[in-house]
Each structure stands twice: as C-alpha cells, then as structure tokens.
Amino acid sequence: MELLEFARGPALTFAITIFIAGIVFRIVSLFALWRTKDSSAGSPREKSAFSAALREVIRRLWPQAVYKQDTMFELVNGYVFHIGLAIIVFALAPHILFFKDLIGLSWPSLPNNVIYAVSIITMVSLIAALVMRYANPAQRIISTFDDWFSWLVTFLPVLTGIIATSHLGARYETLLGLHILSVALLLIWLPFGKLMHFFLVFVTRSQTGAHLSHRGAQL
Amino acid sequence: MSDKKTLGEMLTERGVSRRTFLKYASYTASIMALPPTAATAIAQGIANARRQSVIWLSFQECTGCTESITRAHTPSIEDLIFDFISLDYHHTLQNASGHAAEAAREAAMKENAGEYIVVVDGSVPLKDDGIYSTIAGITNLQMLEETCKDAFAVIAVGSCATFGGIPGANPNPTGAVPISDIITDKPIINISGCPPIPEAMTGVISYLLSFGSIPELDHLGRPKAFFGEAIHDRCYRRPFYERGMFAKSFDDEGARQGWCLFEVGCKGPVAYNACATLKWNGGVSFPIQSGHGCLGCSEPNFWDMGGFYKPLSTAKGDPLKWAGGAAVAGAAIGLASAAVARKKRNDILKEGN
Numbered sequence: 001m002e003l004l005e006f007a008r009g010p011a012l013t014f015a016i017t018i019f020i021a022g023i024v025f026r027i028v029s030l031f032a033l034w035r036t037k038d039s040s041a042g043s044p045r046e047k048s049a050f051s052a053a054l055r056e057v058i059r060r061l062w063p064q065a066v067y068k069q070d071t072m073f074e075l076v077n078g079y080v081f082h083i084g085l086a087i088i089v090f091a092l093a094p095h096i097l098f099f100k101d102l103i104g105l106s107w108p109s110l111p112n113n114v115i116y117a118v119s120i121i122t123m124v125s126l127i128a129a130l131v132m133r134y135a136n137p138a139q140r141i142i143s144t145f146d147d148w149f150s151w152l153v154t155f156l157p158v159l160t161g162i163i164a165t166s167h168l169g170a171r172y173e174t175l176l177g178l179h180i181l182s183v184a185l186l187l188i189w190l191p192f193g194k195l196m197h198f199f200l201v202f203v204t205r206s207q208t209g210a211h212l213s214h215r216g217a218q219l
Numbered sequence: 220m221s222d223k224k225t226l227g228e229m230l231t232e233r234g235v236s237r238r239t240f241l242k243y244a245s246y247t248a249s250i251m252a253l254p255p256t257a258a259t260a261i262a263q264g265i266a267n268a269r270r271q272s273v274i275w276l277s278f279q280e281c282t283g284c285t286e287s288i289t290r291a292h293t294p295s296i297e298d299l300i301f302d303f304i305s306l307d308y309h310h311t312l313q314n315a316s317g318h319a320a321e322a323a324r325e326a327a328m329k330e331n332a333g334e335y336i337v338v339v340d341g342s343v344p345l346k347d348d349g350i351y352s353t354i355a356g357i358t359n360l361q362m363l364e365e366t367c368k369d370a371f372a373v374i375a376v377g378s379c380a381t382f383g384g385i386p387g388a389n390p391n392p393t394g395a396v397p398i399s400d401i402i403t404d405k406p407i408i409n410i411s412g413c414p415p416i417p418e419a420m421t422g423v424i425s426y427l428l429s430f431g432s433i434p435e436l437d438h439l440g441r442p443k444a445f446f447g448e449a450i451h452d453r454c455y456r457r458p459f460y461e462r463g464m465f466a467k468s469f470d471d472e473g474a475r476q477g478w479c480l481f482e483v484g485c486k487g488p489v490a491y492n493a494c495a496t497l498k499w500n501g502g503v504s505f506p507i508q509s510g511h512g513c514l515g516c517s518e519p520n521f522w523d524m525g526g527f528y529k530p531l532s533t534a535k536g537d538p539l540k541w542a543g544g545a546a547v548a549g550a551a552i553g554l555a556s557a558a559v560a561r562k563k564r565n566d567i568l569k570e571g572n
C-alpha cells in the first residue's frame with residue numbers, strides 16, 4: 001500500500017510538475033527563436049500559409065504511392081499503436097476519473113474488456129515497432145538513446161496496466177503503484193525526447209507545408 | 220479463571236449435543252477455508268482443549284471492536300466466553316472494576332503463564348512517555364509489555380491495534396503505534412478492520428484452541444483465510460465495474476441499479492477482507508451491499524488514503540499544486556534558452572560580417 005500511496009501522491013505530483021514545466025519550456029523556447037525572413041519571391045503556385053499547412057498535415061496522414069509498398073507495415077502499425085494508446089488513455093473509466101479529478105472534464109468510457117483487448121493489440125504493435133527498428137540495419141544505425149528510451153517509457157505503462165488488470169505476479173495495489181510510477185516516468189520524459197511530437201507533430205508539419213508551398217511544391 | 224476440565228467434558232455437561240458441536244466445527248473449518256477433514260480435527264482439538272484464558276486489553280480505541288465481537292453469531296460471544304474461553308479481563312464485558320479488575324488480570328497471568336492469549340484492541344501512544352492513555356495508573360505501553368511477557372500468542376484486533384488506525388492517522392498527535400511495533404518476541408495475529416468481522420475474531424480464537432498453532436498469515440500478519448482476497452474480486456457489483464457501469468452519486472439511477480461504486484470512491488480493489496463473502500450481522504449485508512463504497516478499513520493508513528470519496532485512480536492530494544510555478548519556470552527557461560540561442564546567432568553573424 002505504501003508504494004501505491006507514494007505513486008498516487010508525491011511521485012505523480014512531481015511528474016506532473018516536471019511535465020508542465022517541460023512542455024512550456026519546449027514550446028516557448030521553440031516559438032521564441034528567430035524566424036529567418038524568406039525574401040525570395042514565392043512560387044506562382046504558392047498557397048496561403050494556412051492552406052498549405054493544412055494540406056501538408058492531411059497529405060502526411062498517408063504515404064505517397066511511391067513509398068507505399070516499402071512503408072506500409074510501419075504506417076499501419078504506427079496507426080495501430082497510436083490509436084490504441086489513445087483509446088487506452090482516454091476511454092478507460094479509471095483513467096477518465098483521473099482526468100475528471102485533474103481538470104474537471106469527463107466523457108463516456110468503454111467497457112474494460114474492450115480496453116483490455118485494445119491493450120493487448122497495442123502491446124503487440126509496440127513490440128512489432130521495436131523489432132522493425134532493430135531488424136532494419138539502417139534504422140538501427142540511426143537510432144539513438146532517445147528512440148529506445150522513448151519506446152520503453154511508452155511500453156511500460158501499457159505492460160504494467162495489463163499486468164495490474166490481470167492481477168499477475170503481485171498484489172493489485174503493488175501492480176497499480178508500479179503502473180502509476182511508469183506513467184510518472186513517461187510524463188517526466190515526454191517533453192525532453194521524441195515523444196514531444198505529441199504536442200509538436202502538427203506544428204512541424206504545418207511549417208514544412210508552408211515552406212514547401214513557398215518553394216512551389218504541389219501539396 | 221481457566222477450568223481444568225476439557226471443553227468436551229464441559230459441553231457435554233451443559234447438554235450441547237455432539238451434532239451441534241460438529242456443525243460448529245464444520246462452519247469454522249469452512250469460513251477459514253480449511254479442507255473438510257479439518258472439521259474433525261477442529262472438533263477433536265476443541266473437545267480436548269481446556270478453557271483458554273484470554274486477557275483482552277483495550278488501549279486507544281473506540282470499543283467498536285468489542286461491539287463487533289458481541290454480534291458474532293457462530294459462535295456467539297456468549298458461547299465463546301461461557302464455553303470455550305475464560306475471558307479473564309475485558310473492560311467492557313467484565314463485572315469487576317478498579318483494583319478487582321486488575322487483580323483478575325494479574326491472577327490470570329500468573330495461573331496461566333505461557334498459555335494465555337492476549338487480545339489487544341487500540342493503538343499504543345508513545346509520545347510524551349505514553350501519558351495520553353493510562354489504565355489503573357500505568358501507561359498502555361507498560362500494561363502491554365507486562366501482560367504479553369508470558370503470553371502464548373497475541374491477537375491484535377482492529378485497525379488501531381494492527382496498523383495504528385485512526386489514532387495513528389496524520390498528524391498522529393499521540394505518537395500512536397500498532398502492537399507489532401512493541402511486541403516483537405511473540406507470535407502476533409493481526410485481525411484488521413474498523414471494526415473487524417466478528418467471525419474473523421472468533422474463528423481465529425477457535426483455530427488457536429483447536430490446533431494450538433497460528434493460522435497461515437499474509438505479509439501483514441493477517442489470517443489468509445479472511446484476508447486472502449480483495450473485496451473487489453469477490454464483490455457482487457464487480458461485473459458492473461468490468462462493463463464500465465458506475466454509480467456517479469449515492470442517489471442516482473446507477474446507485475439504485477446496484478452499479479459499481481468505484482467512481483464514488485470505493486477502495487474495494489485494494490482492501491483485503493472477507494466482507495463480500497462472510498458479510499456482517501449474520502451474513503445479512505456488508506457496506507457495499509448497503510450502498511456505500513468500501514473505505515478500505517482493513518488496510519494500513521486507510522484514514523490517509525486520499526479521501527473516502529475520491530476514486531482510487533485519481534492522484535492523492537493536489538497534483539497541480541505546483542502547476543502554476545512549473546509553467547512560469549518552464550516559460551522563463553524557454554525564453555532564456557531562446558535568448559541565448561539568439562545571442563549566439565547574432566555573434567556568429569557579426570563575426571561573419
């Protein structure tokens with residue numbers, strides 16, 4: 001029980017504090033950087049920045065035909081675990097209660113057995129992503145600590161959540177404590193590694209879209 | 220005082236039939252999750268046992284544990300104290316008072332040295348030399364140490380005696396501690412709960428009488444027979460939890476339909492007790508059945524678990540208490556890092572020019 005008390009109390013408070021500080025730091029430091037003025041004449045095909053940004057965001061949701069064959073597995077697998085993670089985090093009743101307590105908002109939940117099935121699929125999908133990264137020599141070479149560690153801190157909450165729900169290996173309060181601690185680890189790491197794409201993915205894609213459009217790319 | 224006759228002889232004298240006696244033995248075996256053959260062993264064990272001397276010490280407590288045991292139905296408290304045990308000292312139930320009461324305790328200790336059982340409810344205050352609770356001019360600490368010295372075993376009943384309970388809750392003004400913090404050289408059986416289920420108390424006493432040994436305990440020193448499973452795992456509302464059907468308040472439609480009480484703060488998933496199976500008042504009901512979430516009263520620090528009505532999956536305390544400061548600090552560091560980067564860039568540009 002003491003582990004659970006520690007996890008629900010000081011650990012979670014500390015992790016949320018670091019998370020908020022880190023997110024604000026990353027976003028402020030990014031937007032406070034200079035923007036080089038592009039004095040070149042835009043392409044005749046240039047669209048408005050907003051339109052180009054939106055088009056790029058949508059375009060990148062699915063690969064171009066030429067890449068489709070090579071990247072199909074990564075793409076589908078990526079969608080599987082991203083959607084899976086979203087369902088687990090935002091549709092499990094105890095998670096919704098956590099958010100309700102934190103920010104005052106709540107929404108309908110999905111039954112536990114549905115979340116359980118989604119969790120298993122997500123876990124398998126995450127393992128597949130790891131195997132793909134390791135098995136592909138090019139990907140392995142360019143992978144850094146950030147890649148491996150970001151995978152780990154994403155995987156652990158899913159794993160500990162499944163174990164806690166299944167009551168495997170230890171008492172529920174211990175497993176729940178470990179689950180919350182793994183979430184705390186994820187929150188602490190998220191702003192400082194590649195997982196920051198949670199907040200920046202559409203920002204960076206929008207910027208790319210506006211830039212490419214200025215250069216005349218067809219989006 | 221202890222009788223020299225065996226319990227079997229005494230029960231026969233009182234006209235208790237063997238059939239009734241075996242029924243009781245079977246019931247005790249079943250509630251303690253013992254194999255069916257143990258019923259015979261319990262019957263033989265009790266029949267051959269002498270009346271067990273029991274000294275019940277009450278320290279920082281509310282008498283709820285005694286109130287609970289007086290509601291035991293198998294065996295009833297009357298059966299227990301008239302037939303099975305010799306309750307030689309108990310503030311609430313004994314007739315004697317003052318010096319006579321203390322004399323009874325001392326006599327029982329002397330006469331049954333090494334054989335008597337000490338039952339303790341209530342925590343022991345240690346702060347300021349333990350002056351916050353005294354009986355007959357001595358502190359609870361002194362009385363506990365003195366009484367347990369020659370005991371066969373100690374049974375701590377109630378969450379105060381087992382884990383510190385409410386007296387030990389934050390900020391614990393009296394420095395209350397559980398019995399296990401003081402008595403370290405005797406076997407201690409913890410029967411937690413606020414109060415404990417009466418059959419858990421009488422069942423353990425029956426077990427000690429029958430087998431003369433300590434039942435199997437969990438990592439918190441509690442009999443696994445009663446504390447082996449989480450209430451959540453045996454709760455009749457569990458299917459609603461699995462389906463995500465929760466009562467949102469104590470008087471909504473979900474509450475009326477008997478849906479899961481997790482959302483209104485039920486601590487059943489982390490509370491280990493037999494409430495959902497043995498139930499209370501002779502098996503009539505238990506808190507969740509009567510519409511209130513479990514408080515987790517059989518667990519350590521149950522009073523400080525972050526609020527009875529806060530769901531277990533929420534953070535304890537206010538996790539956003541430093542959020543404002545964190546945001547300001549993050550923004551300041553972000554601006555500073557951007558400023559450093561800008562300066563570095565300007566310096567490079569200047570050098571280039």
